[in-house]
Amino acid sequence: MSATKQAKKSRLRQIIAVVITFGYFSPILWLIMTAFKKRIDIFAIPPKFFFVPTLDNFRYSVGRGMFWGPLINSLVMSVLAVCLAIVITIFAAYAISRFRVPASKFIMFLVLSLRMMPPAVVVIPMFLMYRLLGMVNTHVGMVLLYTMFSIPFTLWMLKGFIDELPRQFDDAALADGANPLQVLKDIILPQLGPALATVIIFNMIFVWNEFLFSYILTGPETRTMPVQIAMGIYTDKGVDWEYVSALSTIYVLPVLAAIYVLQNNLLRGMTFGTIRR
Amino acid sequence: MFSQRIKWWFITPMLVFLFLWNVLPLLWVVGLSFYNYSVLKGGTPRFVGFLNYLLLHMDPYMWERFRTTFLFVLLAVALELVIGFVLGFFFNQKIKGKKYMLPLIFVPMIVAPVAAGVFFRFIYDPHWGIINYFLNTLFGFRLEFLEDAALAMPAVVAVDVWMWSPFMMLMCLAGLQAVPKHLYEAAEIDRLSWWTQFRYIVLPHIKPVLVLAVLLRTIDAFKIFDIIFVMTGGGPGSATEVLPMTLYRNAFLFWRTGSASALAVVLLLIAVAFTSLYLLLIPRPRTEG
Numbered sequence: 001m002s003a004t005k006q007a008k009k010s011r012l013r014q015i016i017a018v019v020i021t022f023g024y025f026s027p028i029l030w031l032i033m034t035a036f037k038k039r040i041d042i043f044a045i046p047p048k049f050f051f052v053p054t055l056d057n058f059r060y061s062v063g064r065g066m067f068w069g070p071l072i073n074s075l076v077m078s079v080l081a082v083c084l085a086i087v088i089t090i091f092a093a094y095a096i097s098r099f100r101v102p103a104s105k106f107i108m109f110l111v112l113s114l115r116m117m118p119p120a121v122v123v124i125p126m127f128l129m130y131r132l133l134g135m136v137n138t139h140v141g142m143v144l145l146y147t148m149f150s151i152p153f154t155l156w157m158l159k160g161f162i163d164e165l166p167r168q169f170d171d172a173a174l175a176d177g178a179n180p181l182q183v184l185k186d187i188i189l190p191q192l193g194p195a196l197a198t199v200i201i202f203n204m205i206f207v208w209n210e211f212l213f214s215y216i217l218t219g220p221e222t223r224t225m226p227v228q229i230a231m232g233i234y235t236d237k238g239v240d241w242e243y244v245s246a247l248s249t250i251y252v253l254p255v256l257a258a259i260y261v262l263q264n265n266l267l268r269g270m271t272f273g274t275i276r277r
Numbered sequence: 278m279f280s281q282r283i284k285w286w287f288i289t290p291m292l293v294f295l296f297l298w299n300v301l302p303l304l305w306v307v308g309l310s311f312y313n314y315s316v317l318k319g320g321t322p323r324f325v326g327f328l329n330y331l332l333l334h335m336d337p338y339m340w341e342r343f344r345t346t347f348l349f350v351l352l353a354v355a356l357e358l359v360i361g362f363v364l365g366f367f368f369n370q371k372i373k374g375k376k377y378m379l380p381l382i383f384v385p386m387i388v389a390p391v392a393a394g395v396f397f398r399f400i401y402d403p404h405w406g407i408i409n410y411f412l413n414t415l416f417g418f419r420l421e422f423l424e425d426a427a428l429a430m431p432a433v434v435a436v437d438v439w440m441w442s443p444f445m446m447l448m449c450l451a452g453l454q455a456v457p458k459h460l461y462e463a464a465e466i467d468r469l470s471w472w473t474q475f476r477y478i479v480l481p482h483i484k485p486v487l488v489l490a491v492l493l494r495t496i497d498a499f500k501i502f503d504i505i506f507v508m509t510g511g512g513p514g515s516a517t518e519v520l521p522m523t524l525y526r527n528a529f530l531f532w533r534t535g536s537a538s539a540l541a542v543v544l545l546l547i548a549v550a551f552t553s554l555y556l557l558l559i560p561r562p563r564t565e566g
Contacts, residue, residue, distance in 0.1 A: 021378040043405045091287035099284045113552040118500040120521040121541040124528045125302035148298035209389035211503045226391040248392045259380045
């Protein structure tokens with residue numbers, strides 16, 4: 001193949017790559033653009049691609065109410081639930097990874113199938129249980145629920161990461177008479193640093209995005225962002241796109257930022273740590 | 278030994294939590310499936326044995342829901358596989374700025390399905406949606422994507438494909454990177470055709486990953502709820518009513534708790550079967566000990 005032909009081919013490839021990237025990202029770009037448009041521009045025909053950005057929609061959304069509440073709920077619940085899940089799970093992950101635990105295979109299987117189940121299956125008994133305990137529409141109830149929701153992923157990921165750490169350091173420490181708690185704190189945890197960050201961010205995204213449990217189990221005081229987006233779109237005048245676009249933009253932006261942090265571990269995270277590169 | 282006892286202290290909190298928040302509710306749902314009960318009406322649940330399952334089995338609408346779900350899963354996963362495969366091969370080449378492009382392509386995977394669903398309603402809108410604007414200016418017609426029974430399913434599938442074909446692409450890329458470079462070089466020297474290279478060098482290396490990807494996507498597509506809930510609510514009519522949607526409606530709109538539980542148990546068994554299959558196919562990590 002001649003050099004010019006090859007150059008042409010590589011330029012074509014470059015153009016196709018940009019088009020594909022744009023294609024995948026355009027719906028989100030369009031969402032963000034819509035959020036910064038004036039009310040009349042949102043529904044303009046032909047659609048406006050160039051416009052002077054304005055914060056009107058955000059001001060309007062704050063004024064409409066149910067703006068800070070769901071945002072704070074989502075934020076607080078995802079942070080608390082994920083921290084709690086990590087604290088509960090890291091001990092188990094360490095024990096399963098390093099010691100002989102009877103039925104550990106079964107535990108891992110059970111945990112994974114819990115996560116593979118359609119949420120609609122679990123939500124029925126959860127609703128009954130929470131009603132019985134008076135935990136529907138409580139912050140504590142939701143945090144505990146999301147802790148449960150985060151445990152399977154946390155266990156699979158942390159066990160995978162601990163499996164990959166060299167054993168000789170903690171074996172040596174154990175032989176020297178250190179107890180497993182010290183080993184976990186002084187040897188495993190420091191080595192786990194970036195891995196732990198990955199697990200936390202992924203988990204927070206999953207909780208942040210969760211809809212059905214929140215939809216069934218929350219009320220106005222505990223409502224999270226996705227539920228508010230799904231429910232808040234209806235007004236007497238039809239769908240309130242100013243509100244929805246502003247709310248969704250704020251909802252989606254943190255996730256956009258996270259993708260750059262998660263890039264290298266994306267495959268691992270999306271497969272529950274079952275596939276490692 | 279000391280550490281032998283302490284390991285139980287390490288695992289027990291998680292197990293207790295799992296039991297209370299997961300296993301117990303699931304046992305509850307299995308139990309409920311044998312009773313005639315409605316949360317709304319209250320009263321004492323009446324034991325009816327396998328009646329709920331029998332009714333489920335005889336309900337012709339239920340089979341239709343199974344078909345709808347199957348159709349959704351098949352369409353979505355097949356399209357995602359094909360598109361992801363092509364994109365995976367394409368992006369395995371040398372491309373300038375790939376580092377900045379890939380994250381943008383991967384974004385749909387981790388965006389909340391609810392937000393995606395709501396926003397695609399805006400994009401699909403027959404009056405001011407951007408797709409219809411282009412259709413109208415270029416071809417002079419409009420489509421009511423979500424109101425038309427024939428179009429609703431493809432429209433919903435398209436959103437799922439937008440979200441998850443990047444995942445297939447990611448898996449495919451990972452598989453392709455596992456192909457040893459010297460095999461390509463050898464093939465180059467032997468002047469093997471493109472197809473032969475693909476068939477005997479590339480495919481064997483990426484097949485295990487792709488099988489897992491397809492299985493994982495099948496499990497996930499089977500769970501679909503959020504997108505359909507916000508985009509069509511299962512409609513128009515029942516064109517997009519997949520099983521999780523049916524389950525939700527039976528349990529929380531019609532409050533048939535007992536019969537909904539029976540359906541939940543069926544879905545649960547399907548999910549467990551898929552999970553077992555998935556675990557069987559995971560390549561054993563070398564570090565397992």
